[in-house]
Amino acid sequence: MDKIVCTCGNVNPAGTLLCESCGRPLNKETEDKKLVDMRYEGSARRSQTYNKTIIDKVWNFFSSVKVGVWLIIIILVAASIGTILPQVFYVPATSEVDIAAYYERIYGTFGTLYYELGLSDLYSSWWFQALVGMLGISLIIASLDRVIPLYKSLKKQKTKRHFSFLKRQRIYGIGNIENGEESIKKAEEKLKTMRYNVKREGNALLAERGRFSRWGPYVNHLGLILFLFGVMLRALPGFYVDETMWLREGERLYIPETNGYFLESKEFIYETYSKEESEEVYGDAIDRVGVIAKNYQTNVALYKGPEGAVAGHLEDLTFEKEAAIQVNKPLKFDNFSVFQMDFRLDELASMTFQLQDKETAESFGEFTINLSDPQPVYELSNGSKVEILDYYADFTGFEEGVPQSQSPLPNNPAFLVKMYTPEFPNGETSFVMIKETLEPLGENKHKIAFQSVETRDVSGLTIRKDLTLPILMLGGLIFMIGVAQGSYWNHRRIWIQQLEDGQVVIAAHTNKNWLSILRDMDTVSELANLPKYEDQQDEDSKADKEEGV
Amino acid sequence: MMVEVSSTLLFIAFVAYLVATFLFGGAVKGSSSKASKSFERWGKLAITVTIIGFVSNIGYFITRWIAAGHAPVSNLFEFTTAFGMLVVGAFILIYFIYRIPALGLFALPIAIIIIGYASMFPREITPLIPALKSYWLTVHVITAALGEAILAISAVAGLIYLLKNIDMTKKSKSRFWIEAVMYVVVLVLGFIAATTTFTLADYKVEFNYVNKEEQVLTMEYNVPPIFGMNESEAITENAMQPLMEMPPLVNAKKLSVVTWSVIFGTVLYILLRLIFRKRIASVLQPFTKKVNSQFMDEIGYRSVLIGFPVFTLGALIFAMIWAHEAWSRFWGWDPKEVWALITWLFYAAFLHLRLSKGWEGKKSAWLALIGFIIIMFNLIAVNLIIAGLHSYA
Numbered sequence: 001m002d003k004i005v006c007t008c009g010n011v012n013p014a015g016t017l018l019c020e021s022c023g024r025p026l027n028k029e030t031e032d033k034k035l036v037d038m039r040y041e042g043s044a045r046r047s048q049t050y051n052k053t054i055i056d057k058v059w060n061f062f063s064s065v066k067v068g069v070w071l072i073i074i075i076l077v078a079a080s081i082g083t084i085l086p087q088v089f090y091v092p093a094t095s096e097v098d099i100a101a102y103y104e105r106i107y108g109t110f111g112t113l114y115y116e117l118g119l120s121d122l123y124s125s126w127w128f129q130a131l132v133g134m135l136g137i138s139l140i141i142a143s144l145d146r147v148i149p150l151y152k153s154l155k156k157q158k159t160k161r162h163f164s165f166l167k168r169q170r171i172y173g174i175g176n177i178e179n180g181e182e183s184i185k186k187a188e189e190k191l192k193t194m195r196y197n198v199k200r201e202g203n204a205l206l207a208e209r210g211r212f213s214r215w216g217p218y219v220n221h222l223g224l225i226l227f228l229f230g231v232m233l234r235a236l237p238g239f240y241v242d243e244t245m246w247l248r249e250g251e252r253l254y255i256p257e258t259n260g261y262f263l264e265s266k267e268f269i270y271e272t273y274s275k276e277e278s279e280e281v282y283g284d285a286i287d288r289v290g291v292i293a294k295n296y297q298t299n300v301a302l303y304k305g306p307e308g309a310v311a312g313h314l315e316d317l318t319f320e321k322e323a324a325i326q327v328n329k330p331l332k333f334d335n336f337s338v339f340q341m342d343f344r345l346d347e348l349a350s351m352t353f354q355l356q357d358k359e360t361a362e363s364f365g366e367f368t369i370n371l372s373d374p375q376p377v378y379e380l381s382n383g384s385k386v387e388i389l390d391y392y393a394d395f396t397g398f399e400e401g402v403p404q405s406q407s408p409l410p411n412n413p414a415f416l417v418k419m420y421t422p423e424f425p426n427g428e429t430s431f432v433m434i435k436e437t438l439e440p441l442g443e444n445k446h447k448i449a450f451q452s453v454e455t456r457d458v459s460g461l462t463i464r465k466d467l468t469l470p471i472l473m474l475g476g477l478i479f480m481i482g483v484a485q486g487s488y489w490n491h492r493r494i495w496i497q498q499l500e501d502g503q504v505v506i507a508a509h510t511n512k513n514w515l516s517i518l519r520d521m522d523t524v525s526e527l528a529n530l531p532k533y534e535d536q537q538d539e540d541s542k543a544d545k546e547e548g549v
Numbered sequence: 550m551m552v553e554v555s556s557t558l559l560f561i562a563f564v565a566y567l568v569a570t571f572l573f574g575g576a577v578k579g580s581s582s583k584a585s586k587s588f589e590r591w592g593k594l595a596i597t598v599t600i601i602g603f604v605s606n607i608g609y610f611i612t613r614w615i616a617a618g619h620a621p622v623s624n625l626f627e628f629t630t631a632f633g634m635l636v637v638g639a640f641i642l643i644y645f646i647y648r649i650p651a652l653g654l655f656a657l658p659i660a661i662i663i664i665g666y667a668s669m670f671p672r673e674i675t676p677l678i679p680a681l682k683s684y685w686l687t688v689h690v691i692t693a694a695l696g697e698a699i700l701a702i703s704a705v706a707g708l709i710y711l712l713k714n715i716d717m718t719k720k721s722k723s724r725f726w727i728e729a730v731m732y733v734v735v736l737v738l739g740f741i742a743a744t745t746t747f748t749l750a751d752y753k754v755e756f757n758y759v760n761k762e763e764q765v766l767t768m769e770y771n772v773p774p775i776f777g778m779n780e781s782e783a784i785t786e787n788a789m790q791p792l793m794e795m796p797p798l799v800n801a802k803k804l805s806v807v808t809w810s811v812i813f814g815t816v817l818y819i820l821l822r823l824i825f826r827k828r829i830a831s832v833l834q835p836f837t838k839k840v841n842s843q844f845m846d847e848i849g850y851r852s853v854l855i856g857f858p859v860f861t862l863g864a865l866i867f868a869m870i871w872a873h874e875a876w877s878r879f880w881g882w883d884p885k886e887v888w889a890l891i892t893w894l895f896y897a898a899f900l901h902l903r904l905s906k907g908w909e910g911k912k913s914a915w916l917a918l919i920g921f922i923i924i925m926f927n928l929i930a931v932n933l934i935i936a937g938l939h940s941y942a
């Protein structure tokens with residue numbers, strides 16, 4: 001398309017509505033309007049100028065604020081639907097079948113429907129992510145479409161504007177005053193003290209302040225784009241680690257994904273508030289609610305093994321540091337953080353038994369089974385021994401005569417053992433459970449008598465590495481700078497000119513806070529005795545004037 | 550000791566806000582041009598009393614902070630009270646930019662209702678559970694509440710704008726909805742009235758019930774049980790039998806409280822209508838007569854502009870930093886988080902519609918009201934209905 005040459009001589013890009021230099025309307029439509037649309041200074045935006053190719057159409061689609069707002073609203077509504085029922089990651093089930101069953105059992109038909117429609121995992125669904133992606137594209141295109149022509153236009157603007165531009169401003173006034181030249185001079189001085197940037201061109205004046213606030217939206221959009229980019233990066237390998245581990249007191253385990261770090265739990269501490277320590281302040285709350293947790297803490301030691309060590313030779317480890325991991329106080333090392341997330345108190349650690357004669361209770365010796373590492377044989381005195389044939393950590397009963405264990409956690413340990421004594425060198429078989437003993441191969445003379453247990457606490461820890469955090473932080477920071485820039489400052493311009501015929505024109509534009517610019521003008525006008533002006537859009541003031549209030 | 554001082558200061562603030570409301574009423578009434586001297590005097594007095602109340606309110610906040618050893622924003626009472634206080638703070642801020650007494654006449658009652666509502670929840674000082682022990686909690690909650698409070702002022706401006714500009718003599722959608730808003734405000738008063746009544750009567754009954762995990766638990770009702778919990782059985786002798794039993798998914802106690810609030814509120818609303826023989830909105834309309842609509846429109850926009858960045862910082866950025874320290878991830882799609890995001894998206898849409906689509910005046914005023922409803926929904930309903938990590942009470 002062709003460039004548009006204005007009467008003033010300025011060559012404007014195709015699609016310009018108001019001459020960049022003098023402000024004259026450049027087409028009939030703009031000329032016919034009582035007020036000009038100043039949003040982008042009437043500059044030539046790509047989206048308003050071209051509409052031929054596919055690229056034009058896509059560009060125009062994404063640069064439309066209408067589309068942007070629709071995207072925001074759709075995301076908003078979708079997000080709210082996701083809060084009707086808990087999302088899958090808050091549901092106490094892991095397999096698909098269990099999850100489906102959970103929604104059905106707790107929430108009935110509605111739950112099933114919710115699950116079937118995929119609403120139970122809405123935020124990771126492809127369509128939700130696509131919406132957010134489109135929002136990102138829209139942000140980029142809409143910003144580019146506007147910021148470049150806006151920048152050029154603001155840069156090119158002349159101090160002296162054409163009358164047809166001034167009279168189409170929202171705030172506008174014209175009149176004969178006694179000494180125009182003098183008034184403009186006074187206004188210039190006053191505006192300078194009000195931190196306006198004042199320019200003169202003959203008998204024309206332009207006072208401007210806060211132009212940088214016009215870039216606010218584009219800066220904040222840039223921050224958002226950066227943030228979304230950071231979120232996307234997490235999908236790449238190496239940027240993001242999210243693992244969990246259960247660590248028992250006394251245990252030393254490899255920390256998943258860390259390339260050679262090991263963690264040992266020295267102790268898990270669980271504290272609640274006691275009434276005595278805080279009777280005066282917290283007494284009432286404790287009376288009403290009952291037990292209130294005060295602290296979850298795992299005291300740990302961190303070790304580093306040789307590069308790539310995952311298991312095995314614990315003696316090769318070098319001690320790094322001791323730390324107390326609490327909620328809100330993760331252990332940090334080498335881009336990783338370890339969080340206190342969960343715990344189980346008093347898990348069985350070991351059980352101590354005695355091999356006894358059933359009748360006389362005569363003892364053949366004691367032995368202790370470490371439940372996380374049961375030995376095949378425990379040698380006792382005088383050649384007696386106990387052989388562990390099988391171990392069921394979480395015994396749930398028999399199925400067709402076969403003992404079942406539902407998990408490797410020692411919640412309900414049971415053992416199939418063979419007891420060897422001098423009297424029975426071939427052994428007697430017994431099935432030992434916590435409260436009871438079975439004798440599957442006939443009556444025995446000896447038994448295994450339970451003596452004591454030791455328990456320990458288990459810490460549930462989360463291991464996290466997130467290399468995208470600095471990008472997210474930067475995105476957030478840029479967003480805040482941009483949004484403050486655009487919200488707490490505004491772009492005000494006041495034009496004063498003496499026309500050929502001696503009349504003085506005053507016009508003003510601000511991108512927001514019209515009352516504040518009017519206040520500025522009142523201050524100047526009082527001193528410099530400028531012609532009367534009014535806000536051509538304020539209906540109430542006009543009505544008030546007519547009523548004579 | 551400190552705790553009592555703290556309560557007294559809150560009470561003083563409450564009374565001061567009440568008095569200031571009447572003074573602002575005087576200022577608005579007298580604001581015709583011939584009486585402008587007296588109008589200025591009323592206005593000055595009103596804002597002075599408001600500031601005294603606000604200082605006393607801050608005194609409450611600080612003394613309670615000292616007594617508890619942590620910022621008093623850790624349970625529903627404390628958080629809601631702080632929100633009420635900040636609404637007054639935001640009002641004072643905006644008042645000093647625009648000096649419009651009508652704003653006080655509407656903003657203060659809203660703050661009063663919020664603080665009154667807060668006082669219906671258990672008021673004792675609760676010790677912090679481990680997840681809440683972080684200075685980020687303090688920073689996050691206070692900044693987010695401040696942002697919400699400033700945004701709330703835009704709803705006040707919107708309300709005034711609508712009251713002034715809706716024709717109450719003709720039947721219209723606007724007239725219906727603005728009255729609906731009035732009715733909801735009266736329902737909150739109904740909640741306060743119902744709770745106070747049953748608390749004064751010291752009403753207490755206990756029931757056993759079976760929850761959705763099929764455990765038997767006990768529930769104490771402080772209002773007569775209109776709805777019963779799943780398979781509930783009275784423990785208290787001579788307890789009123791629930792009229793209807795609810796499935797395990799529904800918290801019938803809360804439902805009963807809501808129902809009582811609606812009953813009390815509706816009765817109150819009908820009484821008001823009978824006394825005034827007019828819609829509530831029509832009763833209030835004369836107070837907005839002298840207001841310049843464009844002023845209100847600009848105040849509404851300005852408060853969103855001031856509040857939006859503060860809200861973003863507090864409710865999203867600080868929240869993410871804290872979530873990262875406490876729960877190892879900066880974002881977890883917890884309902885409360887999602888609703889903060891929704892609020893934020895909503896105000897983003899508001900700003901775009903206004904700036905680019907020219908949604909000013911009535912449209913903008915309605916949006917500001919809807920925004921406030923979303924904020925209150927997050928404050929109240931998400932806590933009460935959709936329980937998540939953030940559920941306080």
Ligand code: HEM
Pocket residue numbers: 039062063064065066067068069071072135138139142143146214217218220221224483486487894897900901904905
């Ligand atoms: C959640 C996402 C978004 C946020 C938080 C956001 C934020 C903002 C803010 C705060 C402003 C300044 C408004 C004012 O000063 O009244 C703004 C302006 C603007 N936004 Fe967005 N925005 C978002 C998404 C979008 C999208 C998707 C588009 C695409 C069409 C868009 C296009 C614009 C435009 C064209 C402006 C006006 C710029 C100007 O005239 O100076 N925004 N945005």
